[in-house]
Amino acid sequence: MQRFDEKVVLVTGGGSGIxxxxxxxxxxEGARVVIAGRNADKLHKLVAELPADRTLAVTADVSDSGECARLVAATVERFGRLDTLVNNAGANIVGSVAETDDETWRTCIGADLDSVFYMIRAALPHLEKAQGSIVNVGSVSSLGGGWSHAAYCAAKAAVANLTRSVACDAGKAGVRANTVCPGLTVTDMVSEIMKDEALLEKAWERIPLRRAGEPAEVAAAIAFLASDEAKFITGAALPVDGGQTATDGGPEWGK
Incomplete structure (x- = not known):
């Protein structure tokens, strides 16, 4: 037996990275997996690497509540249940308050916060039946502010507190909710940062392990929180950041 045999897991923002x-x-680990994202080509490329009878790709924009409802319905129609929801979809939008216009603000909040709320709301009835779990992918920006990421920091902080509220409200039904808070991780979202040696040297001064994380390392934390090994953990915000939030300062990406 593996940890997720016979379980159904839905992952948003599943086409790449974390x-x-x-x-x-x-x-x-044995799960039947539904992978959602906006890029159909990326989704189908990933699905081709996984067992066809245990995998479903759904193209969806989870900043839209109707799309979220459709995604959850497609999951239950295909696999009959939903045990774990992983809210990973999001966007890293750069800009201070002064640099962020209305459209950019709404885009960031839609991608990083609205999507989490809509997906949880759509999935909760099924998660309650399964006494399942929710793992939201936040950021070190869920735990503290940073330079030149006003909308992103606001959204990710809200994700962590939304998760705590869901943990309180849904706990009586046996549903757990936790946040994983990655630090700098090697994904397409930070590809430009990874090319900037001077900026990386600043980062290493604030990351005790002096390297970026790998998506698989964050995935390991997500799987742990979703598993029965964490069945008495809910409402937590777990940093997966090489020690960054253990130091006395946050990232200085824009300074």
């Missing part, structure tokens, strides 16, 4: 790594991890 989401793709999480989908692969759950599949390797």
């Amino acid at each position: 989401g793709a790594a999480a989908a692969k991890r759950f599949s390797a």
Whole structure:
């Protein structure tokens, strides 16, 4: 028996990076996995690497509440249940308050916060039946502010507190909710940062392990929180950041 045999896991933002790594991890541990994202080509490429009878790709924009309801319905129609929801979809939008216009603000809040709320709301009835779990992918920005990421920091902080509220409200039904808070992780979202040696040297001064994380390392934390090994953990915000939040300062990406 593996940890997720006979379980159904839905991962948003699953086409690449942390989401793709999480989908692969759950599949390797026996789960039936639904992978959602906006890029159909990326989704189908990933699905081709996984067992066809245990994998479903759904193209969806989870910043839209109707799309979230459709995604959950497609999951239950295909696999009959939903045990774990992983909210990984999001966007890293750069800009101070002064630099962020209305459209950019709404785009960031839609991608990083609205999507989490809509997906949880749509999935909760099924998670309650399964006494399942929710793992939201936040950020070190869920735990503290940073330079030149006003909308992103606001959204990710809200994700962590929304998760705590869900843990309180849904706990009586046996549903757990936790947040994983990655630090700098090697994904497409930070590809430009990873090319900037001077910026990386600043980062290493604030990351005790002096390196970026790998998507598979974050996926391991997600799988742990979703598993029965963490069945008395709910409402937590777990840093997976090489020690960054253990130091006395946050990232200085824009300074």
